[in-house]
Amino acid sequence: MIKPYSLIAIIYNPKSTGASKRLARQLQRKLTKRLPEQKIKLIPTKHAGHAEQLAGEITRRYKRPLIVSSSGDGGYNEVVNGILHARKKGHEPVAGLLPAGNANDHFHELHTQDSVEAIAEQYEQYIDVLSFTATTKGQPVQRYAHSYIGIGLTPEAGYKLNQSRLKLLSEAWIVAKVLLFLSSVKVLINGEVRHYDSLVFSNVTKMSKILKLSQTAKPHDGKFEITAFRRRNKPQLIRSLLRTATVGLVGDRQETEYSFTTINPTLIQLDGEVMRIDAHCEVHVTIVPAALRCIV
Template structure:
């Protein structure tokens, strides 16, 4: 997408659209209202500030696209976890408005992006109007020319990551129940195979493309800088190995981190069977015999945070 992106500029906004899930298991409605009220009293100018509840899964994509497509200086705020913010980011990217800016107010089970990128309370950052652009991950999974590409703000994972996420979504939230689910899922997990650019078939337990150095609240994936601004992303590979070694590697990620990881601007492979994958907490699926390409979209998203 060849658009002029605004970097490191102080901005005011004609409109601020706050998108949230009114049926969130967390406190998204309350946090959205608090942000609305604080902005009303804090801002020295008077933009239109709109509270926009979602009505169904995927609705945030439509709402964000519609808000950004109106043109002008618009700020689209997601009051959500990583998955809800993923929808808002994709909606804004589909709108094609280079003056549109995104922000996230953490209100979910996993808030990796907000935790890594936020430097101050969101209402203060909005009042200061300091906008900077970050890289996104862009994934090609066989979309037609008229179909939008998909973007991730934090990570894309194949293998164990989406399988565990799918099982977590089926069950109840809560640290103990989540731990039990992870253990049960891991005990039944099978590796997956893909064909890399060398033409050979490779078997993996996990393959993660990371735009930020942490994920899943606890795991440190790499030693990368906090803000993704270098046009590259890290590739964290767990080749197929005995499960005890996978557990040790996962434990190292949650305690001391995995250390330096390969950094690339693109990565390509071909699926051999249908595969689930996870983007910022949202589980999706790619069919068999599809060439998948993950690439950095440098400085593609203007944000406040």
């Protein structure tokens, strides 16, 4: 007999422009019908970062909760960080994602069945996560990413998308503008200054729905893939992106850790979240094997 979760918490953003609220309520109704004895709570967020706070509080309070994020990759990133920063001995939190965003890279990588069925039957799996350390505004920061970490084109486009009203401006136009005005990112690696149009660390095969980063990436192999586009002219970069979206990349290599030093203040994207890190800061990316237990 399957033991019920101590709580199923469904976190959603009531102000989301997507279907976060509708899908969260729909999941609650279906789960209540399927699991009438299960304690289920629908929890709205109130501000940016609130999902992470809520996930942390639930992780500390309940011994074996399932925390479902009705969101895209960015909202799920908050929940994952809340769980991983708050986890403690004897507690076994489980993460779940109800895809209500744009790309939903993590969901499409792992999930093969109906969400209600997966939760009811407790189809769970441990996956690796990426860990990232740097400084921002002079303060050390440590964050986790469930799918990818990137500098260059990825966060520049993500930052513009986050700042825009997507119902008025198409994603394609925004990305095209970023490409047009993109400047390469300068970083220091092993004492050498290198220029990158894009540098991505990932444990998924696809990013932003169509970009095929790797043909061999797995979220539980104890490694991450590095996909690097060194500085090139715009026609060459566009050809590389087209190849990534059609044929796909083999991937530069696999690693368990990687370090570089920023030269200028730099935008970095962790899943769907974009942040600015300081100039002259040491950035360290590592893989944390089997760190997150999640519904698949």
